[in-house]
Amino acid sequence: MAPPQPPPGTLSIQDLTVSYGRSVRALTEVSLDLPAGGIVALLGANGAGKSTLLRTVSGTLALHSGAVESGSISLDGTRLTGRSSAHIVAAGVVQVPEGRRVFSALSVEDNLKAGLLGVRGGSRAVVRALFDETYALFPVLAERRRQAAGLLSGGEQQMLAMGRALMARPRVLLLDEPSLGLAPLIVAKIARVIRRIHSQGTGVLLVEQNAALALQLADHAYVLDVGRVRLSGPAAELRESDEVRRLYLGEQDVEGEEGAQATLSDGHPALSRWSA
Numbered sequence: 001m002a003p004p005q006p007p008p009g010t011l012s013i014q015d016l017t018v019s020y021g022r023s024v025r026a027l028t029e030v031s032l033d034l035p036a037g038g039i040v041a042l043l044g045a046n047g048a049g050k051s052t053l054l055r056t057v058s059g060t061l062a063l064h065s066g067a068v069e070s071g072s073i074s075l076d077g078t079r080l081t082g083r084s085s086a087h088i089v090a091a092g093v094v095q096v097p098e099g100r101r102v103f104s105a106l107s108v109e110d111n112l113k114a115g116l117l118g119v120r121g122g123s124r125a126v127v128r129a130l131f132d133e134t135y136a137l138f139p140v141l142a143e144r145r146r147q148a149a150g151l152l153s154g155g156e157q158q159m160l161a162m163g164r165a166l167m168a169r170p171r172v173l174l175l176d177e178p179s180l181g182l183a184p185l186i187v188a189k190i191a192r193v194i195r196r197i198h199s200q201g202t203g204v205l206l207v208e209q210n211a212a213l214a215l216q217l218a219d220h221a222y223v224l225d226v227g228r229v230r231l232s233g234p235a236a237e238l239r240e241s242d243e244v245r246r247l248y249l250g251e252q253d254v255e256g257e258e259g260a261q262a263t264l265s266d267g268h269p270a271l272s273r274w275s276a
Helices: 050-058 085-091 108-114 124-137 139-143 154-166 184-199 211-217 235-239 242-247
Strands: 011-020 024-034 039-043 066-075 093-096 172-176 203-207 220-225 228-234
Touching (some): 011 050, 024 039, 024 066, 024 203, 039 050, 039 211, 050 066, 050 085, 050 093, 085 093, 093 154, 124 154, 124 184, 154 172, 154 184, 203 211, 235 242
Parallel strands (some): 039 220, 093 172
Antiparallel strands (some): 011 066, 220 228
């Protein structure tokens, strides 16, 4: 029995401002839309606010001593701002955190079972189908289902973290640096899985330090600079932006255009500076 597929959801972030304590503002009036079933990439230097944005969406911001000052987050018009992480998972938004964070002492299968916590309406047949789908996506996990997660390689642990999130049947999957520290062959496998997840109708908000990969996978992309959206547009358009090519893709400015301040079709100016 195949598990019922969750309906696609549109994630909308409007004018979001987030701070840590009284003095550190991490995000300022950030707006972002993830269309139902789409892939949106979020680019930016270290400290630009990318992980803060994912924490805010997933309801885990308070665990890092952060707070929303203003703005809203909604899924298909239902407000998620201020909701608990459990409520947000139940609504269909699930995060795969940076660094994998699997339960090292538990088996692969028990880690996957953890993804079912807080998910309602799962009969034995549905749960079995979820395991079957996850093992079909990640055959190595099926081979090592009885093995302790801490004994897996870094790439296998990333697959396990993604598989655990997919057990919750997300409408929107939040991926935080899924390729970080992985060999190119494993990165290619992860990319294929992201495409397959997308093809099944799940939306993906992707934070990824490999900008070339992110822009290949995404339909649309945003660039954060010191907590603000500085660029946004179709991923194909950003791939051709001199600013993105210079800062992310390691390419030199096009001859005769160095220093030009390009403007994308949505009106956002090109970055005039870059700060880590």
